[in-house]
Amino acid sequence: MSYTQKEIIDLVRPTKVHRKVYTDPEVFDLEMERLWAKTWIYIGHESQVQDKGSYITLNYGKVPVVMVRDTDMEVHVLHNRCGHKGVKLVDKACGKIPAFRCCYHGWRYRLDGKLLGVPYMESYEDTAFNKEDPQYSMQKLRSDSVRGFVFATMNADAPDLRTWMGGAADVMENLCDRAPDGEVEAAGGVLRYEHECNWKMFIENLNDMMHPMVVHRSVVECARDYIKTLPPDSPRLDEAEILLPFGASYEVMNDSITGFKYGHHYDGGKTSIHADYTLDPEYAAAMKSAYGEARMNEILSFNTHNTLYYPSLTIKSAIQNIRVVRPIAYNKTIIETWSFRLKGAPDSMLKKTLLYSRLINSNGSMVGPDDLTAYFRAQQGLESEASDWIEMHRHFGKDEVLTDRVIGKGTSDLDVRTQYTAWREYMTVAA
Ligand code: FES
Numbered sequence: 001m002s003y004t005q006k007e008i009i010d011l012v013r014p015t016k017v018h019r020k021v022y023t024d025p026e027v028f029d030l031e032m033e034r035l036w037a038k039t040w041i042y043i044g045h046e047s048q049v050q051d052k053g054s055y056i057t058l059n060y061g062k063v064p065v066v067m068v069r070d071t072d073m074e075v076h077v078l079h080n081r082c083g084h085k086g087v088k089l090v091d092k093a094c095g096k097i098p099a100f101r102c103c104y105h106g107w108r109y110r111l112d113g114k115l116l117g118v119p120y121m122e123s124y125e126d127t128a129f130n131k132e133d134p135q136y137s138m139q140k141l142r143s144d145s146v147r148g149f150v151f152a153t154m155n156a157d158a159p160d161l162r163t164w165m166g167g168a169a170d171v172m173e174n175l176c177d178r179a180p181d182g183e184v185e186a187a188g189g190v191l192r193y194e195h196e197c198n199w200k201m202f203i204e205n206l207n208d209m210m211h212p213m214v215v216h217r218s219v220v221e222c223a224r225d226y227i228k229t230l231p232p233d234s235p236r237l238d239e240a241e242i243l244l245p246f247g248a249s250y251e252v253m254n255d256s257i258t259g260f261k262y263g264h265h266y267d268g269g270k271t272s273i274h275a276d277y278t279l280d281p282e283y284a285a286a287m288k289s290a291y292g293e294a295r296m297n298e299i300l301s302f303n304t305h306n307t308l309y310y311p312s313l314t315i316k317s318a319i320q321n322i323r324v325v326r327p328i329a330y331n332k333t334i335i336e337t338w339s340f341r342l343k344g345a346p347d348s349m350l351k352k353t354l355l356y357s358r359l360i361n362s363n364g365s366m367v368g369p370d371d372l373t374a375y376f377r378a379q380q381g382l383e384s385e386a387s388d389w390i391e392m393h394r395h396f397g398k399d400e401v402l403t404d405r406v407i408g409k410g411t412s413d414l415d416v417r418t419q420y421t422a423w424r425e426y427m428t429v430a431a
């Protein structure tokens with residue numbers, strides 16, 4: 001079927017959403033066109049392209065793009081496509097080059113995408129072909145960054161990046177402020193994890209505070225049982241500090257969720273499942289010397305759990321890792337986990353970040369596969385004919401609506417309601 005405007009809008013109600021948003025390939029295609037192409041999508045971190053000519057490749061929705069560092073050190077996001085016959089120019093995930101050169105007929109491009117040279121140019125003499133015409137260059141996407149995190153959009157009318165982020169930018173600032181030198185860099189490679197489910201299932205789980213104590217219960221119980229076998233004077237285990245809070249009670253998880261325009265949200269603030277991590281004394285000394293004690297305490301006491309920059313980026317500022325959503329099809333999504341080094345901090349901090357990424361987010365981890373099983377079963381269940389609606393009533397009508405944000409209990413469904421309010425707006429095409 002082809003959806004009318006009204007039929008698309010009717011898929012989302014204030015407290016429920018139709019199962020077709022997860023199961024219909026046509027809705028997926030419309031999302032790529034109307035939502036992903038209209039908003040800011042996370043591309044990568046500037047530290048991934050540190051040198052002139054360094055690049056990474058990825059897909060922006062269905063569009064292949066390359067992020068590259070130019071000779072003047074500017075970072076560009078370019079459509080990874082030759083201006084001649086559309087061949088994908090760069091095939092490797094990352095690398096370093098002096099210029100782009102197409103593998104097919106050898107057209108060459110500068111690092112800012114401009115067409116540089118065409119072999120045997122004489123054969124175009126007395127034709128209308130004009131090498132200077134911008135249509136033959138690699139197309140540049142509008143891009144911008146916050147503290148080194150680069151986003152791009154295909155929408156010339158999108159608000160500027162900071163405006164789009166709104167109050168959710170505080171969490172990205174906090175992630176970087178946790179570095180004594182005020183900067184972070186990607187470190188330790190990437191974990192890529194295929195999820196056989198719709199992309200929205202991952203981001204809807206992010207601040208779902210009703211699931212950890214159920215779906216992760218077996219892992220937490222095993223960890224507790226193992227710890228009981230250790231001698232009482234055993235050293236503190238980082239693994240235990242990371243794993244045990246996943247079994248926290250509903251009361252602990254009920255701090256708050258804060259939602260913003262454009263679908264962003266974070267949970268916690270006063271406290272989170274990361275709040276009780278032991279403070280590394282060497283790190284504390286570096287922070288104190290960089291910021292003074294009062295500012296250090298202010299930075300470290302902003303304790304969020306997960307933050308979503310709808311729809312493509314989720315970050316954990318307290319443990320310095322991010323997860324990136326790369327949709328492939330209506331029922332297939334790649335989730336990438338990247339870890340970050342706090343510049344000026346001791347190596348022990350990165351070690352703990354990498355431990356967290358491995359222990360919680362990788363496909364061989366103890367926690368991520370629990371969530372994936374739930375998403376996969378949801379995908380299977382929703383593809384069958386039964387009732388059509390998925391509910392999101394929890395705390396409905398009790399959230400506090402402020403000028404620039406909505407605040408509710410940690411167990412509120414305001415996170416998903418925030419996402420679907422944005423979804424509906426993006427998916428509505430101006431008449
Ligand atoms: S398709 Fe790239 S040079 Fe011909």
Ligand SMILES: [Fe+2]
Nearest residue numbers: 211212215371
């Ligand atoms: Fe989970």
